[in-house]
Amino acid sequence: MSPIPILDLKFQYQAIENELWPVLKKIFETSSFILGPEVEALEKEIEAFTGASYNLGVSSGSDALLISLMALDLQPGDEVITTPFTFFATVGSILRLYCKPVFVDIQEDTFNIDAHEIPKVLSQKTKALVPVHLYGQCAEMDEIQKEAPHLPIIEDAAQAIGAKYKGRSAGSLGLMACFSFYPSKNLGGATEGGLIATKDFQLFEKMKMIRNHGSKGGYIHEFLGGNFRLSAIGAAVLRLKMKYLEDWNQLRRENAKLYQKYFQELGLLESGKIRPPFVAEGNLHTYHQYVIRCEKRDELQSYLSSKGIQTVVYYPKPLHLQPALAHLGYQEGDFPRAEKAAKEVLALPVYPGLKEEDIREVATQIRNFYQL
Known part of the structure; x- marks a missing residue:
């Protein structure tokens, strides 16, 4: 592909x-x-x-x-x-x-x-x-x-x-x-x-x-x-x-549904290896980024890259641990949920124009990485 x-x-x-x-x-x-x-x-x-x-x-x-x-x-x-x-x-x-x-x-x-x-x-x-x-x-x-x-x-x-x-x-x-x-x-x-x-x-x-x-x-x-x-x-x-924004946002939401479908079909949700985005009740998500939580995040990202699939980590280091903010006096452990997220999040392609076959390929390669 x-x-x-x-x-x-x-x-x-x-x-x-x-x-x-x-x-x-x-x-x-x-x-x-x-x-x-x-x-x-x-x-x-x-x-x-x-x-x-x-x-x-x-x-x-x-x-x-x-x-x-x-x-x-x-x-x-x-x-x-x-x-x-x-x-x-x-x-x-x-x-x-x-x-x-x-x-x-x-x-x-x-x-x-x-x-x-x-x-x-x-x-x-x-x-x-x-x-x-x-x-x-x-x-x-x-x-x-x-x-x-x-x-x-x-x-x-x-x-x-x-x-x-x-x-x-x-x-x-x-x-x-x-x-x-x-x-x-x-x-x-x-x-x-x-x-x-x-x-x-x-x-x-x-x-x-x-x-x-x-x-x-x-x-x-x-x-x-x-x-x-x-x-x-x-x-x-x-x-x-x-003029196209609402349509493009809807295409992102449809792509998110396709990820959910293929994650389910390939056993990824049942395995617990990944967690797709959670949408709170009453929210309409625009999926500027489609971000999953995953085990062995860095290894998964390297594997997907080797298969020609680009992903990005938003964000690898929370702000309180950034070198530029050391003067604020925060330390590792101060915000455990943010720190945990920084180690687990991975953004997958979700843009308007992304083909269903591409989404299926991304999901399949994630399944292959975890050997399910």
Whole structure:
């Protein structure tokens, strides 16, 4: 068989190819390259998609997190609660403001932050909470808000556009929400890009200024911001892909069902060697990543690679054990569920356009590795 990559974006390009070049030609003809009509139109379309009233296109998902935290006027030494099991940008944005990330462990099944651990770390210095909707599944937002009703909550929805929690869309569940449009995301652009969604008009206006060096225009700067602007080309590509997003997310869910089918048929579920993703009741998963737990993870990954099947570990070392965060004083054993997940998780190909025969081959090779 041909190699099976972890991601192949050609399927998406083929869907938008005929529309793409006229749109890009118009941008070059008008020479409106930064912000402008394309970005404004994207912001409106995301509003209709998520239900959040105000949306701000920005330079990346990482910058979306940074801007959201800046808008809260956090001070050095303030504490922000988050998960130790996610991409580094979540904690990096906290540290850039000289604030202190405070971790709580994850749920065993969903990999998301465990809301019931939050009260253990609340203090007078706690100023915000950043739950992550990891792999495309929303965290338990009602429980999180119940445990910390006074805290502003910023959803890290970088991996979760299109996900739903009890019928509500990711991006409408907290005070603010941050999306990433990195090319590999479910809604991925041709450039770096991100977006902040909020229901708070005053915060929206403030973040709009932060995006533009703290200015409303006219070279008058009211406070320190940055260059966090989204390009028109990036927005234009995203607008073309938006039309297909729900269909592409559904294809991911169908691929997840096929994995479940073949794991069952090949005896992998009964064996206990692997555990497929768990979807909490009331959640609509987007499977940005299809992540299994497995025995002998590193050996399995090497074996699959030898068979032409690409997999990725998201993430091999939890944040509290990262060298860059040693100054926080955390040690191995502090968050056992996150540490266990880091040793067991493996992402399998799940992208739209993946063929059923490829999914069957992945499952078969996993079965062969365990000699079932």
